[in-house]
Amino acid sequence: MVVPVVSTASGKVRGTVQYTNDLPDKPVYTFVGIPYAAPPVGDLRFRSPKPAVSWEGVRDATELGAYCPQDQDAFSFYPIQLKHYKFDEDCLTLNIETPTVAKEAGLPVLLWIHGGGFVTGLGHQVPFLSLSAHQDVVVVTFNYRLGALGFLSTGDENAPGNVAFLDQIQAMVWVQQNIRNFGGDPGRVTIFGLSAGGTSVCYHLVSPLSKGLFQRAISQSGVCQTLDVVSNPQERAVMLAEELGCDTKNIASMVEGLREKPVDQIVTCSKRLLKKLGSKGELMAFGPVVDGKFLPASPSDVFDLGRAHTVDYLLGVGNHEYGFQLPSELIRGFGRGITEERFLLRLKKRMGAVYPKSNLNNITSAIRRTYREGDNPDDPHALEYQFTQAFGDQMFVAPTVLAASKHAAAGQKVYLYENQYAPSSAAAVRPDWVGCDHSDDVMMVSGAAFLDVPLKVGALLPFSSDDKQVSMGMMAYWANFARTGNPSDRTGGPADSPTVPEWPQYTPDNPAYMKLGLTSSADVELKSEKMKLWNDIIPKLAASSRL
Structure with missing residues (x-):
């Protein structure tokens, strides 16, 4: 043809x-x-x-x-x-x-x-x-x-x-x-x-x-x-610039410095930054902004x-x-079951990222009540299932x-x-x-x-x-x-x-x-x-x- x-x-x-x-x-x-x-x-x-x-x-x-x-x-x-x-x-x-x-x-x-x-x-x-x-x-x-x-x-x-x-x-x-x-x-x-x-x-x-x-x-x-939307984008840009060894005193020159960095270094340092933010329940290092x-x-x-x-x-x-x-990608050892303590810890971390400065105890309690279900809701595998649903x-x-x-x-x-x-x-x-x-x-x-x-x-x-x-x-x-x-x-x-x-x-x-x-x-x-x-x-x- x-x-x-x-x-x-x-x-x-x-x-x-x-x-x-x-x-x-x-x-x-x-x-x-x-x-x-x-x-x-x-x-x-x-x-x-x-x-x-x-x-x-x-x-x-x-x-x-x-x-x-x-x-x-x-x-x-x-x-x-x-x-x-x-x-x-x-x-x-x-x-x-x-x-x-x-x-x-x-x-x-x-x-x-x-x-x-x-x-x-x-x-x-x-x-x-x-x-x-x-x-x-x-x-x-x-x-x-x-x-x-x-x-x-x-x-x-x-x-x-x-x-x-x-x-x-x-x-x-x-x-x-x-x-x-x-x-x-x-x-x-x-x-x-x-x-x-x-x-x-x-x-x-x-x-x-x-x-x-x-x-x-x-x-x-x-x-x-x-x-x-990310509410504090400049703070994150500065964090990346610091990881890359750029001068952060002046924002314009910082961005110019970032333009000159090898792309592989930007990817590597961004990964490190995401790991830090991920430990606080964040899903992104860089994302949409109200511009x-x-x-x-x-x-x-x-x-x-x-x-x-x-x-x-x-x-x-x-x-x-x-x-x-x-x-499986985000949690080491996923699939082996979890404890109630671990469930609540992950839940608080995530809710803290979504609703900062809120009373997280009230929020997590409401979530646990809603998702505690099944024949044996406190079994580690049942808890892990409830966690995935929540x-x-x-x-x-x-x-x-x-x-x-x-x-x-x-x-x-x-x-x-x-x-x-x-x-x-x-x-x-x-x-x-x-x-x-x-x-x-x-x-x-x-x-x-x-x-x-x-x-x-x-x-x-x-x-x-x-x-x-x-x-x-x-x-x-x-x-x-x-x-x-x-x-x-x-x-x-x-x-x-x-x-x-x-x-x-x-x-x-x-x-x-x-x-x-x-x-x-x-x-x-x-x-x-x-x-x-x-x-x-x-x-x-x-x-x-x-x-």
Whole structure:
């Protein structure tokens, strides 16, 4: 087959043609490593991205660009064999998977924002080839700056912060300017992401700079409050500068000094800083800030005022978000059970980071009462299970339900879900008490079950017939939503797209949600008692104890 050459505003690109295992006659045109911004190096470090530099002739778009600098130890937890392990500060590239390059096709576009806690990750971790082939959609993935390089802020003009979000906006602008040439409709763009990617999606709902660049949004296991704004960014920038031996007396010269440091040193020192802050219950060293430009106010205030963008919003969580993956990475010896004392210590540390200067005894007592359940609630393994449920609800479930409620209260169309399906390969390598864990949905939404996914150990990732069935349903829901704004409405979709169970809209009067699984079904009031604890009782306890 002739590989097409496609024009972009910066120059021409030539990609490759790929196929899923089950659709050998359906080509997907793949273009990777396309620069969407100028290299953010030298004087551009810590600054807003600039447009991509043009090139002459036809650029080869068959090799993934370098990943953005990050701590490579994080990849030891990832079982899949990546295409390469090249890391470079010149990393602002994107990738496109599309079933057609006909300009008049006007297919819906799904723009994926990857997760990784704003410190790790890459755009093309998992191909979205199957989603594109099965659902006739254009999928775009991209890298954005991470850690200090993406979020360091001095709280003033020297380093305003949020440049990672500005990278994401630059990718959205690139899509607006170029995606028609790849078969996409720039007027039908859905941004979607997992974890820190889902959090990013939520921040774009409240940023004036993102307005008009997308029409729909999907947050998977992460919203604004999951990784909330950092209130003391300059203090952290100074801590990093001190770690790196920079002069910190003058902020302007400190930032210039940080621009001159080797990128590897910044990554290494940031890791040390995160470890220090993590011991105090913090999840990030560098993160979103209220900068007056990308973020004029806290996301909560924007939602409360009903000023989030008027876009359709689909969002949800797994039923065991802190079940295994995250605690295994963050807690030494996880899985052996814990004592009551250790449970309360971790809980106080986390609550102290979220609600500083509050009466933590009252807060932790309320949490323990709510989560003490089961036949033998004081058994060390039962305690560990209760702990995973409490942390998952605090970090992911309660913020997601709150975001859904606020966006729906403002009159927007909202669809909420709880994913209850764990892929067979994931379930096989963890305890049977773990439910649908953080990031379990990525393989299902991407359609990886219909590809050969190589593992580091040399074999291919195994998928069951159930995995394939669930994946077909989730791909249909996501693509239907991108096409029509309703996950159950397959209008305009491919003829062989599965008919999926009706997904009711989430409204203030009917807080409905979808339980996603082998047989998906609707329900109302997700974890209502626990949501009342996190979204009503604890904020009131925290506010009253600060008086």
